[in-house]
Amino acid sequence: MIKKHRALCTGVAAAAVAAALLAVPSAATASGQPHPGGADDTATASLGRLGERAGIRIGTAVDMAALAADTPYRTEAAGDFSSVTPENVMKWESVEPTRGTYAWAPADDLVAFARANHQLVRGHTLVWHSQLPGWLTSGDFTADQLRDILHRHITDEVTHFKGSIWQWDVVNEAFNDDGTLRNTIWLQKLGPDYIADAFRWAHQADPKAKLYINDYNIEGVNAKSTALLDLVTRLRAQHVPIDGVGVQGHLDTQYPAPHDIADNLRRFDDLGLETAVTEADVRIPLPVDNTEREAQAEAYSTLLQGCLLTAHCTDFTVWGFTDTYSWVPGVFGGEGSANILDTDYRPKAAYTAIRQDLALAAHRR
Numbered sequence: 001m002i003k004k005h006r007a008l009c010t011g012v013a014a015a016a017v018a019a020a021l022l023a024v025p026s027a028a029t030a031s032g033q034p035h036p037g038g039a040d041d042t043a044t045a046s047l048g049r050l051g052e053r054a055g056i057r058i059g060t061a062v063d064m065a066a067l068a069a070d071t072p073y074r075t076e077a078a079g080d081f082s083s084v085t086p087e088n089v090m091k092w093e094s095v096e097p098t099r100g101t102y103a104w105a106p107a108d109d110l111v112a113f114a115r116a117n118h119q120l121v122r123g124h125t126l127v128w129h130s131q132l133p134g135w136l137t138s139g140d141f142t143a144d145q146l147r148d149i150l151h152r153h154i155t156d157e158v159t160h161f162k163g164s165i166w167q168w169d170v171v172n173e174a175f176n177d178d179g180t181l182r183n184t185i186w187l188q189k190l191g192p193d194y195i196a197d198a199f200r201w202a203h204q205a206d207p208k209a210k211l212y213i214n215d216y217n218i219e220g221v222n223a224k225s226t227a228l229l230d231l232v233t234r235l236r237a238q239h240v241p242i243d244g245v246g247v248q249g250h251l252d253t254q255y256p257a258p259h260d261i262a263d264n265l266r267r268f269d270d271l272g273l274e275t276a277v278t279e280a281d282v283r284i285p286l287p288v289d290n291t292e293r294e295a296q297a298e299a300y301s302t303l304l305q306g307c308l309l310t311a312h313c314t315d316f317t318v319w320g321f322t323d324t325y326s327w328v329p330g331v332f333g334g335e336g337s338a339n340i341l342d343t344d345y346r347p348k349a350a351y352t353a354i355r356q357d358l359a360l361a362a363h364r365r
């Protein structure tokens with residue numbers, strides 16, 4: 001990726017979006033009536049509650065090892081969010097490490113946790129090129145065998161969780177940044193129709209779950225998001241049961257956050273699709289300083305506002321909430337601090353910005 005200077009226009013764009021949010025006061029605020037939520041508890045309400053007032057779910061990815069071992073982590077995951085996504089435990093290598101032997105327990109635990117805390121669950125993820133079990137990647141399967149294996153995987157997993165999953169990330173990261181389809185085991189052996197098949201199979205197993213295609217670097221209008229738009233347009237024309245597009249939202253303060261997120265999401269909205277920000281985090285080159293923290297807050301805010309300005313954007317999910325368990329340092333050397341709370345669970349500027357954006361958006365509904 002080419003390094004760019006952070007564009008001054010990101011701040012301008014954020015201010016413009018905030019102005020747009022303010023420009024349409026709700027009947028309640030215009031008439032001076034108190035918010036329907038009653039007394040103003042904006043400062044103390046959970047993110048999930050603020051999101052509810054703004055018309056979206058606020059979710060987090062959940063690390064099941066942390067949930068079991070770390071009480072503050074569990075308290076925050078239970079109390080601040082209205083939806084959860086398993087960070088790893090619904091992926092193929094986790095649920096079927098040995099062929100034909102399922103290991104549902106960690107994912108079942110998350111579903112039970114969500115139910116106990118009145119949260120919805122985003123299922124993640126059924127068809128991906130990564131985190132596949134060794135028996136699958138090293139097996140020398142024919143195309144017909146692989147198709148049967150994929151069909152069975154989708155059917156068994158969606159059936160197991162039937163009725164418990166709000167949105168499934170059916171297909172994850174199917175595109176390259178130039179808009180061509182990623183050369184995965186699925187594309188190589190099954191051809192591009194594996195995508196339509198996956199959605200049909202998932203729908204057969206749980207007709208009520210909302211089915212998503214999910215990817216990164218599709219926040220703004222670009223070659224990749226446009227290729228995805230073309231694909232979902234074709235899928236809809238073929239009556240393939242696809243409901244939504246997930247924009248992951250893995251950003252980096254070294255690069256400008258796209259300022260056309262709402263414009264991009266509206267293209268999907270116009271097709272009758274839902275959208276969601278599914279994996280938001282904003283990494284920072286270390287060491288962190290205040291300027292970077294502010295840039296991070298602005299990037300989170302830009303992502304969230306893109307969702308809030310889109311009629312059928314259903315949720316904004318952060319990819320973990322504390323830096324203690326972030327995937328970022330292990331993958332991007334010299335970067336980190338990507339989450340909204342620090343390692344001591346103290347809120348960063350990004351956390352405050354999200355709360356303010358949600359409160360502002362609630363007033364215009």
Ligand code: 9MR
Binds near residue numbers: 327
């Ligand atoms: O956060 C996940 C990390 O714990 C795993 O090691 C990694 C394996 O590839 O996957 C991470 O989650 C990814 C998500 O499933 C799909 N989008 C990118 C996420 C970050 O890599």
